[in-house]
Structures are given as structure tokens and as C-alpha cells.
Amino acid sequence: MKFSAFLLAAALAAPAARADAPLALAEVLRAAAANMDVAVARSGLAAARADILAADHAPLPQLTLKSSQMDLQHGLGPGNLLTDKRIDKSVGVDWTWERGGKRALRTAAALAAAHAADGDLQDVRRQQLALALAASVDLAAAQQRVAEVAELKRSADELLAAMRARHRAGDISAQDLARADIETGRAGIDLANAEADRRRASLALGRLIGRSDAELRVDDSVWPVVGAPPAVLADAQREALVESRADVQAAQARVDAARAALEGARAGRQSDVTWGVSVDHFPGTSTRLVELRLQMPLQIGYAQQGEIGHAVAQLQQAEDLAARARLQAEADLDQAWQDLAASTHTLDVHAHELLPQAGRVLAQAELAYRKGALPLTDLIDARRSLRAAVLDALAARADHARAEGAWRLLTDSASLDHP
Numbered sequence: 001m002k003f004s005a006f007l008l009a010a011a012l013a014a015p016a017a018r019a020d021a022p023l024a025l026a027e028v029l030r031a032a033a034a035n036m037d038v039a040v041a042r043s044g045l046a047a048a049r050a051d052i053l054a055a056d057h058a059p060l061p062q063l064t065l066k067s068s069q070m071d072l073q074h075g076l077g078p079g080n081l082l083t084d085k086r087i088d089k090s091v092g093v094d095w096t097w098e099r100g101g102k103r104a105l106r107t108a109a110a111l112a113a114a115h116a117a118d119g120d121l122q123d124v125r126r127q128q129l130a131l132a133l134a135a136s137v138d139l140a141a142a143q144q145r146v147a148e149v150a151e152l153k154r155s156a157d158e159l160l161a162a163m164r165a166r167h168r169a170g171d172i173s174a175q176d177l178a179r180a181d182i183e184t185g186r187a188g189i190d191l192a193n194a195e196a197d198r199r200r201a202s203l204a205l206g207r208l209i210g211r212s213d214a215e216l217r218v219d220d221s222v223w224p225v226v227g228a229p230p231a232v233l234a235d236a237q238r239e240a241l242v243e244s245r246a247d248v249q250a251a252q253a254r255v256d257a258a259r260a261a262l263e264g265a266r267a268g269r270q271s272d273v274t275w276g277v278s279v280d281h282f283p284g285t286s287t288r289l290v291e292l293r294l295q296m297p298l299q300i301g302y303a304q305q306g307e308i309g310h311a312v313a314q315l316q317q318a319e320d321l322a323a324r325a326r327l328q329a330e331a332d333l334d335q336a337w338q339d340l341a342a343s344t345h346t347l348d349v350h351a352h353e354l355l356p357q358a359g360r361v362l363a364q365a366e367l368a369y370r371k372g373a374l375p376l377t378d379l380i381d382a383r384r385s386l387r388a389a390v391l392d393a394l395a396a397r398a399d400h401a402r403a404e405g406a407w408r409l410l411t412d413s414a415s416l417d418h419p
Contacts, residue, residue, distance in 0.1 A: 022219040025136055031209035032132030033125050041117075041124040048110070048117035055110035058103060059096040059272075066090040069282060077283070085283065092278030092291065100267030105260050112257035119250025126246060126409060128208065133405040135205040140222040141398035142198035148390050149194045153187040156383070160184045176376045183380055190387075223397070224404045226348070229341040230411075233333065241411060242329040251322035258318040262311035268304040271296045336407045343400040350393035358382075358389035 032038075069088035070076060076085040163180040166172045202216040233241070242248060276293035280286075365382035368374035 022217040023136075024219055025133070025221045028132050028136050028205065028209060028218065029129050031211075032128045035128055035208060035210055037128055038121070038125050041121040045114070045117040045121050048114040052107065052110040052114055056103065056107040059098060062094040064090070064092040064094065064276075064278065066092070066278075083283065088280055088282040088285075090278045090280045090291070092276055092293075094274055094276035094293065094295075096272050096274045098272050100270035102264055102267050102272075105264040105267060109257045109260035109264065112253045112260060116250045116253035116257065119246045119253060122246035123250060130406060130409050132205070132208045133409070134402050135201070135208055136218050136222045137398050137401040137405070139198070139201040139205050139216065140218050140220075140401075141394055142194070142201040143217060144394055144397075145391065146191070146194045146198050148394060149187070149191045149387075152383075152387050152390070153184075153191045156180075156184040156187040159383075172376070179376055179380065183383070222401060224401055226344065226351075226400060229344045230337060230407060232337070233411075238330070238333060241333060242326055245325075245329045245410075248322070248325045248329050251318070251325040255315070255318045255322050258311070258315040262308070262315050265304060265307040265311040268307055269299065271299060333410055336403065336410050339403040340400075340407045343396065343403040347393075347396040347400045350389070350396045355389045355393045358386045362386045 067087050067089050069086070076087060078085075082089070160180045160183075163172060163177050167174065167177045199214040202214050203212070205218075206213050206216055274293075274295040276291075276295070278291040278293070280289035280291065282289060362382045362385070365374055365379045369376065369379045
């Protein structure tokens with residue numbers, strides 16, 4: 001089962017969430033897979049399929065009704081208008097015989113265009129899933145950032161309260177108390193900025209899933225399990241992934257459509273024949289006159305050079321675009337692998353080295369400060385280092401989640417592991 005299909009199936013099976021409940025990743029992706037961009041692409045596919053019906057039919061017969069030979073000088077004569085008056089009345093049918101397989105080529109081009117539209121729909125859906133996944137990660141990171149900064153603000157408030165008590169007891173100077181007060185104010189500003197970032201992330205996600213709510217929240221299903229970086233793709237596997245990508249298939253379908261259009265233009269060198277038959281009713285001469293007609297264009301001095309040249313250029317353009325789509329797909333795979341490998345390593349360093357080390361440094365600084373062996377400025381620096389380490393680790397976690405989701409979408413893995 002492909003990754004996108006897996007996520008959509010999981011979303012459909014998931015129970016409906018309350019309006020104020022955090023959204024699961026499956027719910028977000030279900031909404032993104034049916035948003036306005038996808039709806040527009042789906043309409044394009046419906047139009048392309050209708051074009052197949054328009055292409056796959058023979059020219060319609062033409063009915064002709066005609067009256068002529070009306071003698072205004074001598075009059076039309078007495079009697080019934082339809083049966084007796086001297087008016088040449090004619091009813092005829094004309095039908096065009098398309099030669100050179102034009103109908104089959106026209107239909108083949110329409111079918112290929114419909115395949116391209118279907119590929120466009122799948123590619124738009126994949127892009128919207130990728131955007132929604134990234135937006136979900138951004139919102140989850142913003143939520144976590146608010147929680148982390150709020151905890152830092154709480155710690156700063158506790159330190160300030162303790163400093164005020166010590167100042168009243170005469171243990172610290174007014175300057176140290178002022179520094180602690182400034183740090184607490186900065187923590188409050190950081191918390192306000194984190195809340196603003198969370199609201200912006202919520203609105204960005206809402207635009208993708210058709211909701212205008214600045215209070216959207218996502219749950220922890222956004223965060224993937226951190227594992228080892230993926231293995232390097234074998235050449236055969238890499239080629240298969242490139243060829244199976246929706247935009248590459250759409251580009252190849254447009255090549256097929258352009259090739260069929262070129263053959264159709266060449267088929268235009270064979271002139272179509274229009275057959276016709278008419279039955280005339282002319283009182284006084286005969287009431288049963290038959291006319292047979294045959295018409296066809298005489299291609300003298302012109303053999304569809306313009307149409308063929310245009311089709312050749314369009315085919316070349318389609319082939320160039322298909323080649324570019326393949327190169328882009330290969331580059332996307334390479335970039336996604338590099339991003340995932342780099343983000344996995346970066347997250348591992350932050351989680352197992354930098355963040356624990358910053359925590360130990362702060363603990364040592366707080367102990368030393370309580371014993372009077374460390375100035376307040378060094379304690380503040382240790383707190384700032386921990387804050388930076390926490391936020392950097394959170395950013396690394398978000399980068400890894402985005403890279404993991406992008407890799408899974410590109411490689412169509414069967415599932416996504418979540419904690």
C-alpha cells in the first residue's frame with residue numbers, strides 16, 4: 001500500500017474529532033487531500049475525460065433543406081404550396097468520411113491527455129499532503145515551543161521571586177535583582193512571541209485544510225519515531241521510483257498525446273471526402289429528382305506543413321518537459337535523502353549531546369550560585385544556553401519530522417511509524 005493511500009485510509013477509519021480536540025495527522029491529511037487545489041485538479045480531470053467523448057465520434061451528418069427556382073416574374077402557379085406550386089424543393093444529407101485514421105489518432109491524443117490530467121491530480125494531491133504534513137509539523141513545533149518557553153518563563157519567575165527574598169534579606173545587590181528582573185521580562189516577551197508563532201502556524205495549516213481558526217492544535221501523531229537514516233537507493237529502485245512518480249507519468253502522457261497529435265497532423269495530408277445525396281421535388285418538371293454530391297479539398301501547393309511543423313515543435317517541447325520532470329524527480333529523491341540523513345544526525349547530536357550537556361551546565365551553575373561561587377551573570381548565561389539548546393533541539397526535531405515525511409511521500413513507503 002502506498003504511503004498516501006495508507007494515510008488516507010487511516011484518516012477515513014479514524015473517528016471524527018471534537019471541534020476543540022487536537023487534530024491527528026491522519027485527519028489533517030484527509031482534509032488536505034480534498035482541499036480546493038485538489039478539487040480544481042479533479043475538475044481538470046473530469047474535463048479531460050469529457051474530451052475523450054468529444055474526440056471519439058465520426059463527423060455528424062448534415063441535413064440540408066432547400067427551396068429554389070422560384071419564378072417571381074411569371075408567378076409560382078396555383079395550388080398547394082408544397083405539392084403544386086412551381087418551387088424546387090430539396091432535402092439532402094451530407095456526411096464526411098475521415099481518412100487516415102484521424103478519429104483514432106484524435107481519440108488517442110485525448111486519452112493521453114486524460115492520463116496526464118490524472119497524473120496532475122495525483123501530483124497535486126501529493127504536494128498538498130506534503131504541505132499539510134510540513135504545516136502540521138510547524139504547528140506541533142510551535143505548540144511545543146510555547147510549552148518550553150512557558151517552562152523557562154516559570155523558572156525565571158521562580159528565580160526572580162527567590163532573588164527578591166534574598167534582596168530583602170540583604171544577601172544580593174539591587175543590581176543583581178534588576179538583572180533577574182530583566183531576564184524575566186525577556187522570558188515574557190519570548191513567550192508572547194511563541195504564542196504569536198503558534199497562531200500563525202495554526203492559520204497556515206487552516207488555509208491548507210479549509211479552516212480559518214487560529215486556535216487549531218495537532219497531537220503527537222505528527223512526530224515520527226527517530227530511526228537510522230535510510231539506506232542509499234539502488235539504481236533500479238531509484239529508477240522505478242522516478243518513473244512511478246505522478247508528475248513524471250503526466251509528462252510522459254503529454255508526450256504520447258503530442259505524438260498522437262503529430263500523427264493526426266500528418267493524417268491531414270489525406271483529404272476527407274464528403275458524400276451527399278438530395279431528393280428534389282419540382283412540380284412541372286419532376287417530383288422525384290435525385291442529386292449525388294462528392295466534395296473534397298484539393299491540396300494544391302499546401303500539404304499541412306504548418307500543422308505538422310506545429311505538432312513537431314509541441315512534441316519536442318513535451319519530450320523536453322518530460323526529461324526535465326525526470327531530472328527534477330531524481331533531484332528531489334537525492335535532496336530528500338540528504339535532508340533526512342542530515343536531520344537524523346543533527347537531531348541525535350542535539351538530543352544526546354548538546355541538550356543534556358546544557359542541562360548539566362545549568363545545574364552546576366545553580367549549585368555554584370547558591371553557594372556563592374558563581375556570579376549572577378554566569379547563571380543567566382547558563383540559563384540562556386539551556387534555552388537556546390532546548391529551542392535548537394526542538395527545531396532539529398521539526399526538521400527531522402519534515403524530512404521524514406517528505407522522504408516517505410516520495411518513496412511511497414507502506415506506513416509511517418509514530419510514537
